[in-house]
Amino acid sequence: AQRVTQPEKLLSVFKGAPVELKCNYSYSGSPELFWYVQYSRQRLQLLLRHISRESIKGFTADLNKGETSFHLKKPFAQEEDSAMYYCALNNAGNMLTFGGGTRLMVKP
Amino acid sequence: NAGVMQNPRHLVRRRGQEARLRCSPMKGHSHVYWYRQLPEEGLKFMVYLQKENIIDESGMPKERFSAEFPKEGPSILRIQQVVRGDSAAYFCASSPSPEPYEQYFGPGTRLTVT
Numbered sequence: 001a002q003r004v005t006q007p008e009k010l011l012s013v014f015k016g017a018p019v020e021l022k023c024n025y026s027y028s029g030s031p032e033l034f035w036y037v038q039y040s041r042q043r044l045q046l047l048l049r050h051i052s053r054e055s056i057k058g059f060t061a062d063l064n065k066g067e068t069s070f071h072l073k074k075p076f077a078q079e080e081d082s083a084m085y086y087c088a089l090n091n092a093g094n095m096l097t098f099g100g101g102t103r104l105m106v107k108p
Numbered sequence: 109n110a111g112v113m114q115n116p117r118h119l120v121r122r123r124g125q126e127a128r129l130r131c132s133p134m135k136g137h138s139h140v141y142w143y144r145q146l147p148e149e150g151l152k153f154m155v156y157l158q159k160e161n162i163i164d165e166s167g168m169p170k171e172r173f174s175a176e177f178p179k180e181g182p183s184i185l186r187i188q189q190v191v192r193g194d195s196a197a198y199f200c201a202s203s204p205s206p207e208p209y210e211q212y213f214g215p216g217t218r219l220t221v222t
Contacts, residue, residue, distance in 0.1 A: 004150070006150075009148075032208070032209075034208075034209060043111070043112075043212075043213050043214065043215055044151075044199065044213040045212075045213070046209060046211075049209050086150060086151070090208040090209075094139075094141070094156045094163065094164060094206050094208060095141070095153035095156060095164065095166075095167065095208070096141075096143075096151075096153060096208050096211065097153065098143075098150035098151040098152070099150050100148070100149055100150040101150055
C-alpha cells in the first residue's frame, strides 16, 4: 500500500534561511508526487508536481527514487511562505494519498 | 468561476444524528472527490464520483457513510448515526478530468460531534 511520510510537524526558520521540507514515500510502482500548500484561511492548492520539474515561488522538489524521497526546498525563505505544506502521491489511480503535513513558520 | 463550494462550513451534530455535507464543483467539472482530515493527520481519500456514478469508494467506511453526485445539484456526503470519531474536516475537490493534479479543493466542512 502507498504511504507518504512527512517527519516534521513543524519547521521554524528565519527569513532568508534555506528551507527543506522532507517527504518520503513508499510505493512499489512509479508514483506521481505533488506538493500542496495551504496558506492561512485559504484553500489547499497545488504548489508543484514532480513531472513538471518547475520552480514555483522559488520552491523546487526533486524525486529521488533511490531514497524514495521528494523533499521541497527553497534557498531563501520569505515570511509569506509560512503555511501548511502537504506532500501527496498519486498511484496511477484517481486518488491522492497525503502526508500528515508540515507547518512552516518563517520568522522575521 | 467561484471555485469549489462547500456548505455548511461548520456543522455540529449530536451522537446518533445524521450529517449531510454538500459540495458544488467548479463549473465544467464533472469529477468530485471527498477527503477526510482527522485532527493532527493528513487528508485521506474517501470516494471519487462522476455524475451519477461512484467510481472508487475504497476509502469510505463500510457502514453509515454514503455519497452521491446526482445529475443535477451538488454532491452529498451523508453520515448516518454520527459518532464522536466522525469529528473531522471533510474536504471536497473537483476536476475537469480524472487527472489528479487538476483537483481543486473546497474550503472544507468542519464536523463536530458532541
